[in-house]
Amino acid sequence: MDDRDGAPDPCPVCKRLSTRPHDDCRHDLDRTLAQLPSLYHQLEQALPPGRRGTTSRAPSYGTRLPVRLDSLDLRARGGIEGVLTCWETDVRHHLALPDTPYRGTVEQQINSAVTFLRGNLLWILDQHPAAGDFATDIHNITAHATTVITGEPRERRLRLACPCGATLAITLSTPGRLCACGQQYGFHELRHLDLAPRNAA
Incomplete structure (x- = not known):
């Protein structure tokens, strides 16, 4: 890498x-x-x-x-x-x-x-x-x-809220996600984020 x-x-x-x-x-x-x-x-x-x-x-x-x-x-x-x-x-x-x-x-x-x-x-x-x-x-x-x-x-898709204001689309098996702000979330870190509001972009 x-x-x-x-x-x-x-x-x-x-x-x-x-x-x-x-x-x-x-x-x-x-x-x-x-x-x-x-x-x-x-x-x-x-x-x-x-x-x-x-x-x-x-x-x-x-x-x-x-x-x-x-x-x-x-x-x-x-x-x-x-x-x-x-x-x-x-x-x-x-x-x-x-x-x-x-x-x-x-x-x-x-x-x-x-x-x-x-x-x-x-x-x-x-x-x-x-x-x-x-x-x-x-x-x-x-x-x-x-x-x-x-x-x-x-699998149901969920939208999570990053503290930067962006939303992250995942499923229950998503292993990790990189936010547009540069913050990297592993499997467990994603599960500690709040759900994004329904009207979030």
């Missing part, structure tokens, strides 16, 4: 101040990445409409769609595959590696991208300028897929 001014940067995953990403945060993100090939397979079982896990409604007119769009979107190119491939391409660019190869099916692309990203995870969290965005994207796509499969409602 860049430490030019002598002060530690926040961990890109949980936002707690640290001289480098925490081992537990890295291991958690590695486990999350490792789940994605399995979640891709499980989404196939969620394709038929009307099964447990349905989060989208069929139109009240016309012909009922033969598949669930939320599951189909995640399994199609640009879904889970799109998130992983975009990040692999970006990491390859930063490391001056050859472009991401075409590997065939969506499943093959997901499996290979997960292998690549897990193999470079330490560098990503230590050196990538958008490591926090990477962690957020991986957690979000995993949570979305899990929601579609299990049928559990998406």
Whole structure:
């Protein structure tokens, strides 16, 4: 991590101040990445409409769609595959590696991208300028897929008030957040902030 001014940067995953990403945060993100090939397979079982896990409604007119769009979107190119491939391409660019190869099916692309990203995870969290965005994207796509499969409602979003006057949008599993004022909040620090007023920007 860049430490030019002598002060530690926040961990890109949980936002707690640290001289480098925490081992537990890295291991958690590695486990999350490792789940994605399995979640891709499980989404196939969620394709038929009307099964447990349905989060989208069929139109009240016309012909009922033969598949669930939320599951189909995640399994199609640009879904889970799109998130992983975009990040692999970006990491390859930063490391001056050859472009991401075409590997065939969506499943093959997901499996290979997960292998690549897990193999470079330490560098990503230590050196990538958008490591926090990477962690957020991986957690979000995993949570979305899990929601579609299990049928559990998406986590409720809360708006918290920073003493500077800004609001921070989080869910109950948000590991940390950096406020626009520069204040970094870890998981526990966020839980001690007050809820923002309903009319807060």
